[in-house]
Amino acid sequence: xxxxxxxxxxxxxxxxxxxxxxxxxxxxxxxxxxxxxxxxxxxxxxxxxxxxxxxxxxxxxxxxxxxxxxxxxxxxxxxxxxxxxxxxxxxxxxxxxxxxxxxxxxxxxxxxxxxxxxxxxxxxxxxxxxxxxxxxxxxxxxxxxxxxxxxxxxxxxxxxxxxxxxxxxxxxxxxxxxxxxxxxxxxxxxxxxxxxxxxxxxxxxxxxxxxxxxxxxxxxxxx
Numbered sequence: 001x002x003x004x005x006x007x008x009x010x011x012x013x014x015x016x017x018x019x020x021x022x023x024x025x026x027x028x029x030x031x032x033x034x035x036x037x038x039x040x041x042x043x044x045x046x047x048x049x050x051x052x053x054x055x056x057x058x059x060x061x062x063x064x065x066x067x068x069x070x071x072x073x074x075x076x077x078x079x080x081x082x083x084x085x086x087x088x089x090x091x092x093x094x095x096x097x098x099x100x101x102x103x104x105x106x107x108x109x110x111x112x113x114x115x116x117x118x119x120x121x122x123x124x125x126x127x128x129x130x131x132x133x134x135x136x137x138x139x140x141x142x143x144x145x146x147x148x149x150x151x152x153x154x155x156x157x158x159x160x161x162x163x164x165x166x167x168x169x170x171x172x173x174x175x176x177x178x179x180x181x182x183x184x185x186x187x188x189x190x191x192x193x194x195x196x197x198x199x200x201x202x203x204x205x206x207x208x209x210x211x212x213x214x215x216x217x218x219x220x221x222x223x
Contacts, residue, residue: 002027002075003049007140008089011163018046027071034078044085046170047075047125054114064117072121076128086131087170091118092155092181094135097207100153100184104135104177104215111209122177132169135211136180138162147199148191151206155181155213156190165216174219179211 001009004020012018025036027049037045049071051057051064072088079086093115095102110116125131137156165180191198 001046001048003047003089006048006050007138007159008048008163008166011141011159012167015164016167027075028066030074030077033074037078037082042084044087044170045075045079046087046089046166047072047121048089050089050118050121052114054112057114057117058112061113061117064114065120068114068117069120069124073124076124076131079131080128083130086125086128087166088121088125088131088133089166090122090133090135091115092135092137092179092209092211094119094122095209095211097209100208100210101212102179102210103212104179111207130175132174133177134166134169134180135177136162136166137209141194143191143193143195143198145191145195145198147201148186148188149203149207150186150188150200151202152187153184153206153208153210154187154190155179155184155209155211156187157182158190158194169219172219178215178219179213180216181211181213184210 001012001018001020002025003009005022009020019040026032051067057064093111094108096109097111108119110119122133125133138159141158141160162180188200
């Protein structure tokens with residue numbers, strides 16, 4: 001797993017025996033990436049490394065271009081050349097925020113600059129036949145904030161809910177693109193599940209990041 005020191009990597013430590021690589025493997029430097037991965041000899045690579053701070057990306061997109069676009073290009077080339085399965089963690093933000101029930105094959109309209117860089121990574125990964133792009137969203141296993149939006153609708157869930165589904169998909173032979181999330185809810189409803197004292201907050205303009213998870217349900221049905 002590349003990006004093993006992040007939120008998802010921390011959860012994977014609890015539920016898998018994956019080799020978790022953090023900053024010791026720089027995915028933006030092709031020669032270093034190849035050398036260190038050849039030492040590990042992976043059967044499958046889960047690419048979760050990413051710049052995710054949208055505020056920082058808006059003010060300076062260059063680190064995100066390096067990590068979220070150039071990095072996946074390097075990893076994809078490696079996987080193609082070594083014939084290795086690649087699973088890429090993308091974002092529900094590649095969909096627009098105005099419509100509901102987003103499907104994997106619909107036209108995309110990234111929500112912000114961060115999402116554009118994640119879509120750039122997707123473009124590279126799609127060139128590898130044995131690859132799977134997971135569009136998802138997750139937060140820490142608790143809700144640490146005082147307020148939550150009542151008019152932002154999501155398929156997002158807590159990392160301890162999403163991580164086992166990602167693990168199952170990594171170990172499968174699924175390819176293409178798949179939405180990974182849970183049922184439609186407001187961010188406030190999600191927060192209240194684990195932080196009952198959370199207070200409502202309304203955005204000036206509501207947003208919708210609800211994904212169609214039919215493909216995910218069919219995957220579990222086949223299992």
